[in-house]
Amino acid sequence: MKPLSGLRILEFDGLGPVTFAGMMLADLGAEILRLTRAPIAGTPVFTDVGGEVLHRARPAVDVDLKNPADLARVQALIASSDALIEGFRPGVMERLGLGPEVCAELNPRLVFGRITGWGQSGPMARQVGHDLNYIALSGALSMMGEPDRPPRPPLNVVGDYGGGAMLLVTGVLAALLEARTTGRGRVVDAAMTDGSALLTSLFHALGARGLWNETRGSNLLDGGAPFYRCYACRDGRFVAVGALEPQFYAALLEGLGIPPAEAPQFDMGSWPVLHARFAAAFAARDRDDWAARFAGTDACVTPVLTMAEAPGHPHNAARATFVDQGVVQPAPAPRFDDEPPAVTPQPAPLSLDEALARWR
Structure with a gap:
């Protein structure tokens, strides 16, 4: 049995961090229903970039939240859930009739997890942006790259995943623990600006002691040290x-x-x-x-291994760090009690009625 077995979480489908957070929670054993907006004229609302990797271990459930019957079914699911996670811009869930206050009336112990770039408040809360913008504002991006060139984007792992999804998962789990004793849920406001700023804590500490300066490539951990x-190497690797x-x-x-x-x-x-x-x-x-x-x-x-090389390295192979489920992908982490990690493939989609029957 996995650590989060027995927890029921609704994931409102999106891109980036909410999808990664859903995958992590499902890997840890939570039962998750991924609520997706039904395709319009055969075209998905969201570009399906997660596929069988980021969408593993939880079924998709098509919903039309503008349909009163579907909305009522989703509200019934919320009443039976321990948590929900969503990554819409501030105000979207409220306009759909599923904001935190409404959900708290349906289920007082519900943990309402929200992940955005700028957060639910502040002058930029409703402004558009992407990972690169969020880590730029937090100061994290300024430390990355060569000293004589513009900062280099560190993929989207610092904002979307490290400062976003990981902080959302941490906040949701903390609130779930509290709800077990108080019977009251929380609203978790995970902002990628906040999270990526938090990830730079060490460098603020070093800077306060005169051990870090703002010239990229001149410090101990940013490539400035030759060691x-x-x-x-000779072969270009x-x-x-x-x-x-x-x-x-x-x-x-x-x-x-x-x-x-x-x-x-x-x-x-x-x-x-x-x-x-x-x-x-x-x-x-x-x-x-x-x-x-x-x-x-x-x-x-x-x-420095490529993505293609990494699964074959003897250490990664011995630990089953990667698994092949038709697509080679990272295995769930962390692991518990030395049990080998296992991936639950993406299940077949469910209808709303099937989802309700499952959670009764």
Whole structure:
């Protein structure tokens, strides 16, 4: 049995973080119904980018919330739910007749999880945007990329998923725990600006101590340190070097054949010279040669694997980090009691009546 077995959650279908949050909660054992807007003239309202990966483990249920009969059925589902999650712009659920106040009357213990870019309040709450905009406003984006170029988008993992979906899941689970003792639900306002700002807490702490500056590529963890960055190899592939601690740095130098006296670790003035020296060393051999050279050492050197390569790496294979369900995909995480992870495929769609019968 999975940790969230027995929990019933309604997911109002959307893009990005709400879909990822639904997948995580379903992976953890929650029973989720993914309410989707019925196609109009054969064209889905939402572009189905999640497919069998992000939509795994929970059935789709087509609804037309402008239809009073469908709305009444959804309200009945809400009355039997522990939580709902939605990612619409502020005010949309209220216009649909399913805002937090209405839902609380239907089900006082319901946890109402909301995920947006800017949050439910503030002068930009109703403004459009995407992951890149949210992490730009939070300050997170300013720290990413090369110093002499514009900041580089870190995919959409910092805003949508790290600062968004993960914070939504955390908030919903916290509110569910509280509801068990109080009998009262909460409204969870997860904003990607808030969440991505929260992810930068370490760098605010370092900056307050004079240990971080705003010039990209000049700090310990942003590629400024020659012992914490990626290097190109002879074959055009890359290795990642994370030798932060002195003993790990010593193992790195040994593997590169560089005398420690010629490479003082924390002499920042010498970092540009060490960058060039390390780069020349790594460029002399292929990536997998370096991976073999540093395997089993404490140098913290690993190959930078592509998405296609990662599932076949011996460590990932031993832990079943990826599974193949017709599509190779990351397995659920975290795992519990050393049980091997297992993916529940995307079930067949349900009708609203079938969904109601299931939750009676």
